[in-house]
Amino acid sequence: METESQTEILIESLCKSFNGNDVLQGITLRINSGEVVAIVGGSGCGKTVLMNLILGQFTPDKGNILVFDHGEKNRRLRDLSEFNEFEIDNIHRHWGVVFQRNALFSGSVYENIALWLREVKGLDDDAIIPIAEETLRAVGLPNDRDFLMSDHGNLSGGMAKRLAVARALSMDPYVIFYDEPTTGLDPTNSAQIHDLIINKHNQNLPEGTIRTSIIVTHDKDLLNRARPRTIMLHAGKVYFDGPFEEFEAAESEIIRPYFDLMPLLDQRYLVETPQLPDLSKRKGLII
Structure with missing residues (x-):
C-alpha cells in the first residue's frame, strides 16, 4: 500500500533550452503521491515544457526525472532516461493528461473516450x-447516443475542452496532468471543471493508491478552491514552492504582480502561447 509520503515524481537539476533560449535552468522538485500541485508563472516561463519533459515528450539537456512505476511488480522510482518506448507506454497507462489544446483524435465523441479504454x-x-x-x-456535456456518435470537430471550443477532460478522467488514472484545463471556458463551465478536478482527486483508487493531480494554470478561482501546493516558475527556476495560502499572501515583487494579473493571463493564454507539437500522435500516450 502506498502512503502520502510515497514519491510520485522526482526532478533533479533539470535544464532545457530551445534555440539558445534557456527555458528551465536547474529545476529540482519532489511531488508526492496524493498531492494536488499547481504549477504557475508568467506565459513562457516553462510550465508546459516542464510537464512535457515529465511526460517524456522532450529530452532534458541536463538533469534527471524519476517517476514511480505503478506497472512494476516491485513498484519503485525509475529514471525516465532508462526507459525504452514500451516501458514509457506502460508508465502512461497509469497517467491521464488534458493537453492545453485538447489534442482530440479525429472521429466521434465516443471514439475519443473509447479508444484507450478499449x-x-x-x-x-x-x-x-x-x-x-x-x-x-460529469463535465456537463450531453450523454445521449446522438451526441456520443457526433463528430468532435463540430464542438465549440469549450465543449472540446470538456471532452478532453472527460477522456482523461475516463481512464481513472493514478496521476492526472492538467494543462490549462479551464482556459476558454465561461465561469459556469469552469466551475464544473473545478468540481470535477477536486472530486476526482479525492475519489478512492484500488489497493490504497492515492491519486496525484498536477495542474498547469493561471486560474485563480481554481487555486482558491483546490488550495494546492503551489509552485511558481520564474526566470527558469523555482521561485516559490509552498502552500497556496502563503503564495496568496506573499508580497514579493515577483509574485504579487503575477497574482493580480492571473485572471487576465488566463483569458489571453491561448493567444500568447506558441503552438506546441501535436503530442497526441505519439504512440502509447494516454490523453
Whole structure:
C-alpha cells in the first residue's frame, strides 16, 4: 500500500533550452503521491515544457526525472532516461493528461473516450458506453447516443475542452496532468471543471493508491478552491514552492504582480502561447 509520503515524481537539476533560449535552468522538485500541485508563472516561463519533459515528450539537456512505476511488480522510482518506448507506454497507462489544446483524435465523441479504454484496459463497448455516458455527464456535456456518435470537430471550443477532460478522467488514472484545463471556458463551465478536478482527486483508487493531480494554470478561482501546493516558475527556476495560502499572501515583487494579473493571463493564454507539437500522435500516450 502506498502512503502520502510515497514519491510520485522526482526532478533533479533539470535544464532545457530551445534555440539558445534557456527555458528551465536547474529545476529540482519532489511531488508526492496524493498531492494536488499547481504549477504557475508568467506565459513562457516553462510550465508546459516542464510537464512535457515529465511526460517524456522532450529530452532534458541536463538533469534527471524519476517517476514511480505503478506497472512494476516491485513498484519503485525509475529514471525516465532508462526507459525504452514500451516501458514509457506502460508508465502512461497509469497517467491521464488534458493537453492545453485538447489534442482530440479525429472521429466521434465516443471514439475519443473509447479508444484507450478499449486498447489499454481491454474493455468492450458494453462496458465502455456507461463510462462514456457518466464522464460526459460529469463535465456537463450531453450523454445521449446522438451526441456520443457526433463528430468532435463540430464542438465549440469549450465543449472540446470538456471532452478532453472527460477522456482523461475516463481512464481513472493514478496521476492526472492538467494543462490549462479551464482556459476558454465561461465561469459556469469552469466551475464544473473545478468540481470535477477536486472530486476526482479525492475519489478512492484500488489497493490504497492515492491519486496525484498536477495542474498547469493561471486560474485563480481554481487555486482558491483546490488550495494546492503551489509552485511558481520564474526566470527558469523555482521561485516559490509552498502552500497556496502563503503564495496568496506573499508580497514579493515577483509574485504579487503575477497574482493580480492571473485572471487576465488566463483569458489571453491561448493567444500568447506558441503552438506546441501535436503530442497526441505519439504512440502509447494516454490523453
